[in-house]
Amino acid sequence: MTGRLATWALGLVVLAAIPAMPLGRAQEYIWHVIIQIFLWSFIGNAWSLMGRFGLVSLGHGAFLGVGAYGTVLLWNFFHVTPWLGVLASIALTVALALIVAYPCSRFQVVGHYFGLVTLAVGEVIRLLIVAERDWTGGSLGVSLATGAGASGLWTLQFADKRVFYYVGMAAWLFGLWVWWRVDRSMARAAMEAIGEDETAAASVGIHVTRFKMGITALSAGLTALGGTLLALYLAYANPDTLSGIGVSLRIVFAVVLGGMYVLLGPSVGTALTIALSEYLRIYFGIKLIGIAETIYGLALILFIIFLPAGIWGSLADAWRRRRAAPARTAPA
Amino acid sequence: MIDPIFLLEAVINGILLGGVLALLALGLNLIFGVIDIVWIAYVDLVALCMYAVYFLVTLYGWPLPLAGVASIGVGALLGLAVHQLIITPILASPPINQLLATGGLLFFVQSCATLLWSTDHRSVRVTLPTIEVGGIFISFTRLIAFALSILAMIGLYFFLTRTYTGTAIRAVSQDREAIALMGARPQRLYLVTSAVGGAMAGIAGALLIIQYAVHPYFGGAFGPLTFMVCVLGGLGNMVGAFFAAFIMAQIISVGGVLVSTEMGYVIAFVVFIVLMFVRPGGIFARRA
Numbered sequence: 001m002t003g004r005l006a007t008w009a010l011g012l013v014v015l016a017a018i019p020a021m022p023l024g025r026a027q028e029y030i031w032h033v034i035i036q037i038f039l040w041s042f043i044g045n046a047w048s049l050m051g052r053f054g055l056v057s058l059g060h061g062a063f064l065g066v067g068a069y070g071t072v073l074l075w076n077f078f079h080v081t082p083w084l085g086v087l088a089s090i091a092l093t094v095a096l097a098l099i100v101a102y103p104c105s106r107f108q109v110v111g112h113y114f115g116l117v118t119l120a121v122g123e124v125i126r127l128l129i130v131a132e133r134d135w136t137g138g139s140l141g142v143s144l145a146t147g148a149g150a151s152g153l154w155t156l157q158f159a160d161k162r163v164f165y166y167v168g169m170a171a172w173l174f175g176l177w178v179w180w181r182v183d184r185s186m187a188r189a190a191m192e193a194i195g196e197d198e199t200a201a202a203s204v205g206i207h208v209t210r211f212k213m214g215i216t217a218l219s220a221g222l223t224a225l226g227g228t229l230l231a232l233y234l235a236y237a238n239p240d241t242l243s244g245i246g247v248s249l250r251i252v253f254a255v256v257l258g259g260m261y262v263l264l265g266p267s268v269g270t271a272l273t274i275a276l277s278e279y280l281r282i283y284f285g286i287k288l289i290g291i292a293e294t295i296y297g298l299a300l301i302l303f304i305i306f307l308p309a310g311i312w313g314s315l316a317d318a319w320r321r322r323r324a325a326p327a328r329t330a331p332a
Numbered sequence: 333m334i335d336p337i338f339l340l341e342a343v344i345n346g347i348l349l350g351g352v353l354a355l356l357a358l359g360l361n362l363i364f365g366v367i368d369i370v371w372i373a374y375v376d377l378v379a380l381c382m383y384a385v386y387f388l389v390t391l392y393g394w395p396l397p398l399a400g401v402a403s404i405g406v407g408a409l410l411g412l413a414v415h416q417l418i419i420t421p422i423l424a425s426p427p428i429n430q431l432l433a434t435g436g437l438l439f440f441v442q443s444c445a446t447l448l449w450s451t452d453h454r455s456v457r458v459t460l461p462t463i464e465v466g467g468i469f470i471s472f473t474r475l476i477a478f479a480l481s482i483l484a485m486i487g488l489y490f491f492l493t494r495t496y497t498g499t500a501i502r503a504v505s506q507d508r509e510a511i512a513l514m515g516a517r518p519q520r521l522y523l524v525t526s527a528v529g530g531a532m533a534g535i536a537g538a539l540l541i542i543q544y545a546v547h548p549y550f551g552g553a554f555g556p557l558t559f560m561v562c563v564l565g566g567l568g569n570m571v572g573a574f575f576a577a578f579i580m581a582q583i584i585s586v587g588g589v590l591v592s593t594e595m596g597y598v599i600a601f602v603v604f605i606v607l608m609f610v611r612p613g614g615i616f617a618r619r620a
Binding site: 054103108111113117123124130245249252253256288290291292298299301304305308 | 370418421422425427428429430431432433435436437438439440441442443444445446447450451548552555556559560563592594595597598601602605608609612
């Protein structure tokens, strides 16, 4: 256990020290990539809170979109500081999630059907953003109207990328902490039972609807926070990058790649996908548009067939087995 | 106030769009009903068939009808390949893994198409006159496509009800354990189903390329709608999907004229979500 803590501490120190390292001319870019990895890992984590219990949502883009647009539009039109805007858009997102989740749970919309309903919700939000173009800028997206080079705590805009680096890292650690808490809670046992067999779970006294609503609200709220942070970091929101099927599937893909049943799975998956697409973008430039997604798609199929527990999930399994094997043979 | 003639035109366009959706839903529904797997990339396969027709006609100078027939073959081969390479290994996996694997296929097809053929919109131009009836304009191409898709549906209906293989396929969809006991091989029937479903995608591709331009994200435009049609009609229920297609198309078309194009889709999706709660087994399901 101490070895594990030491590894964690070392890893965190290294991550925290990256902004202080002399990385030459590419340093801004490296920070940018790592910030993206932090934020998308956070979002992937939030998704896996539901996904690991069989609530596979294909509409998390809806929550991202409401979170991001809520904050940006509140600032642009009413000059509500993002500090309050975040809270308002999280509340709005949770409300939306509950409005969808309650009937889903009551009428036992599960499996494929749950996936398709959430997919429709994601599309509804994307289309609404596009349709309300007077407010939202339509498919061109909307910028956070802070004026050029604005910087400050009030608008949460910082010219120095390093500030956001630590914001992103804090969010990521917060997401991991939430995941860990859920993993060790009573809710986990209850949700796993519900995932296996709802009727049986209800028969032993588990309040199915309450648990499902709780985990959905948590997942949606965190996703909205992630969307807001992304929009604040980029000072820009776009319906295609923050809402709709493409984004929703991308979140799912990164999580499945890393493994949704282990703490660091979503982070590993996200880091790999972002690193891969950045690498291909630098290496091929604009010559081969679509190559990254082609490889993703192929990898996703192969992973589902051959390694459904994901990269990190399978590694963790193998490691645990190796540690467990000598222990089993020792007491003779 | 909107001119009633526009409204009538919207209704007619809705009927024609309904034909398209019904055709798209047909093959997907067959696979859904028989193999019980959601091919989330089904409409992307249709897009591939559209590309096939496009290239056969523009690059190799094939006559359109011949290219259409070839497209049916391409579709059937694609269906077989998808089943053998992706579905067979995960037949026993949880449904959600199957959904995700075909989701991977969706990514793959869309981005591969971008990579190979760029994001250009491509269409086979068929210039046929527009018919005018009492001030309403109807595209003749769309009318022909509509008639042919109705024919294709009738053809599939007869295949399923009047042939030995078709009967066996319907039997699998009713009880996959019992069919093995009856001495039929489900694996082989799955293959046939996938091939027929793929061929339907080929037909749809050939009929769509003369109405719509194909681009890599074509599947994204029609895919979600096609699923919703299948689910609304009741998975595997062909007749239900047929009517659901026309209902959805009317909402989109009329809603599009009354409010705005996006809002037409928004209303259709919201109707879908609400109906899923009220009638989870599809609009024509009998309550147990």
